[in-house]
Amino acid sequence: MKNVSFQGEHGAYSESAARVFFGKDITTKPYPTFKEALESTIDGTSDYAVLPVENSIEGSVGESYDLLYSTSLFAIGEVYKKIEHCLIGTGELSSIDTVYSHPQALGQCRKFLQDNKLKTVPTYDTAGSVKIIKDMGKDSVACIASKSASEIYQIKIIKEGIADNPNNYTRFLVLSKKETQEVKNAKTSIIFSIKHEPGALFRIIEKFHTSGINLTKIESRPKKDSIWEYNFFVDFEGSKSDSKVSDALKKIKEETLFFKILGSYTAASLN
Amino acid sequence: MKNVSFQGEHGAYSESAARVFFGKDITTKPYPTFKEALESTIDGTSDYAVLPVENSIEGSVGESYDLLYSTSLFAIGEVYKKIEHCLIGTGELSSIDTVYSHPQALGQCRKFLQDNKLKTVPTYDTAGSVKIIKDMGKDSVACIASKSASEIYQIKIIKEGIADNPNNYTRFLVLSKKETQEVKNAKTSIIFSIKHEPGALFRIIEKFHTSGINLTKIESRPKKDSIWEYNFFVDFEGSKSDSKVSDALKKIKEETLFFKILGSYTAASLN
Numbered sequence: 001m002k003n004v005s006f007q008g009e010h011g012a013y014s015e016s017a018a019r020v021f022f023g024k025d026i027t028t029k030p031y032p033t034f035k036e037a038l039e040s041t042i043d044g045t046s047d048y049a050v051l052p053v054e055n056s057i058e059g060s061v062g063e064s065y066d067l068l069y070s071t072s073l074f075a076i077g078e079v080y081k082k083i084e085h086c087l088i089g090t091g092e093l094s095s096i097d098t099v100y101s102h103p104q105a106l107g108q109c110r111k112f113l114q115d116n117k118l119k120t121v122p123t124y125d126t127a128g129s130v131k132i133i134k135d136m137g138k139d140s141v142a143c144i145a146s147k148s149a150s151e152i153y154q155i156k157i158i159k160e161g162i163a164d165n166p167n168n169y170t171r172f173l174v175l176s177k178k179e180t181q182e183v184k185n186a187k188t189s190i191i192f193s194i195k196h197e198p199g200a201l202f203r204i205i206e207k208f209h210t211s212g213i214n215l216t217k218i219e220s221r222p223k224k225d226s227i228w229e230y231n232f233f234v235d236f237e238g239s240k241s242d243s244k245v246s247d248a249l250k251k252i253k254e255e256t257l258f259f260k261i262l263g264s265y266t267a268a269s270l271n
Numbered sequence: 272m273k274n275v276s277f278q279g280e281h282g283a284y285s286e287s288a289a290r291v292f293f294g295k296d297i298t299t300k301p302y303p304t305f306k307e308a309l310e311s312t313i314d315g316t317s318d319y320a321v322l323p324v325e326n327s328i329e330g331s332v333g334e335s336y337d338l339l340y341s342t343s344l345f346a347i348g349e350v351y352k353k354i355e356h357c358l359i360g361t362g363e364l365s366s367i368d369t370v371y372s373h374p375q376a377l378g379q380c381r382k383f384l385q386d387n388k389l390k391t392v393p394t395y396d397t398a399g400s401v402k403i404i405k406d407m408g409k410d411s412v413a414c415i416a417s418k419s420a421s422e423i424y425q426i427k428i429i430k431e432g433i434a435d436n437p438n439n440y441t442r443f444l445v446l447s448k449k450e451t452q453e454v455k456n457a458k459t460s461i462i463f464s465i466k467h468e469p470g471a472l473f474r475i476i477e478k479f480h481t482s483g484i485n486l487t488k489i490e491s492r493p494k495k496d497s498i499w500e501y502n503f504f505v506d507f508e509g510s511k512s513d514s515k516v517s518d519a520l521k522k523i524k525e526e527t528l529f530f531k532i533l534g535s536y537t538a539a540s541l542n
Contacts, residue, residue: 056498062330063378103395107334124374124393167498201489202480209473218472218491227327227438227541270498 003046005037011127011149017081075263077174091139100129101144112162186239189262211248239264274317276308282398282420288352346534348445362410371400372415383433457510460533482519510535
């Protein structure tokens with residue numbers, strides 16, 4: 001059976017994403033941090049790690065991008081997971097005065113919380129907030145987390161679908177020590193840094209454009225070792241094994257200071 | 272005296288940034304959220320709001336960018352504030368076993384915490400963590416926050432400069448109801464969205480390039496109302512009142528679905 005590492009407590013959205021990608025028949029391994037989840041795949045404790053990289057409302061997960069820059073793992077898949085926040089607790093909506101959850105989840109349910117005049121307490125992760133309110137054992141507190149977290153900790157769902165915006169998806173990358181070879185309907189992720197001079201980024205985007213390669217995402221992240229210089233994280237359509245792509249990447253690499261192909265993988269659809 | 276709004280408790284890095292920009296002689300007004308800080312400037316309770324937009328280690332502050340998209344305020348200035356994390360508490364380094372702070376601050380001091388085998392508890396903001404440990408009144412707990420937070424809550428600094436990377440700066444925008452007119456050494460911030468079609472972003476970056484305008488930052492953020500479509504936040508050198516800039520922006524606007532000039536302001540230097 002495949003072992004798949006994720007960050008968070010059992011019931012985390014990352015764990016559900018792993019099951020969407022691999023199916024039910026896997027062993028999931030929770031780790032307190034993204035870094036430890038990836039390290040467990042590097043040292044062979046697990047076969048894969050599932051890492052959230054972007055949310056349709058909140059945007060990119062900066063810490064994940066920094067780990068992708070330094071990791072020796074390859075991206076071998078992507079998966080979208082719909083985020084469906086539930087109000088979870090032992091009481092009823094009328095008995096609750098305080099709601100615990102991660103600040104992002106609280107923010108995504110702001111309207112519901114205001115309409116019901118509920119106070120909020122920020123916590124470190126959503127599934128962890130179910131643990132907290134279970135330990136408190138009071139009908140006046142509830143938390144916001146996934147349906148699956150409610151099942152795991154056996155605390156009932158008071159209300160489903162409490163997010164302001166139902167279009168709430170997180171994109172995850174699946175990482176492994178082994179690269180993919182041939183993939184269909186491929187996307188490729190690369191990371192590079194460029195000289196700090198006018199037109200440097202333009203010349204690279206121009207090379208993608210003239211090679212007929214469509215970018216699906218461009219993200220800049222500050223470099224850790226120098227102030228206000230950036231690494232770029234670019235996703236595009238096509239596989240590194242396509243000659244059109246490999247020819248373009250050869251030219252692009254010449255314009256960069258740092259260049260790394262994270263991997264090619266089958267593009268996922270929303271589900 | 273000028274009233275300046277910021278998010279957080281007194282002693283927050285945002286409050287220090289306001290004093291770097293305006294000098295000591297201002298009245299600072301703390302608000303629990305970024306949104307409330309901006310609203311207080313819109314309704315006239317304050318004259319300005321100071322908003323963190325980017326950190327040299329952690330990257331962009333997503334929530335701030337979303338507020339810039341929807342706000343009626345203008346960017347009239349920018350300021351860089353060096354982030355200098357201190358270990359603050361009533362005990363000594365040898366008596367401490369647990370450290371409270373915002374997850375970003377804990378992450379930025381990871382090496383120090385590991386070397387000293389300290390457990391961590393995440394909190395919602397750095398200055399707020401000083402309040403928490405003051406209320407606890409135990410020599411075994413400490414927190415990570417600014418020197419100024421230590422002074423305000425009168426809890427001593429146990430150790431200064433505990434961050435892994437000393438190149439830690441946050442960039443803030445200063446917002447106001449009134450636009451700037453003529454500014455020297457100007458930078459301009461704009462926000463736009465484009466059609467979801469190949470080459471759309473390329474055509475815009477090309478127009479900046481052929482107009483001889485240097486981009487200093489490009490950031491994409493998901494749109495809230497549709498999945499995986501993006502707004503772009505672009506900073507560049509020059510003022511909206513320069514004819515070179517205004518001519519280029521006229522052409523760029525034609526390629527966009529949404530277009531907004533946030534403001535022109537004097538470029539700040541690191542200090």
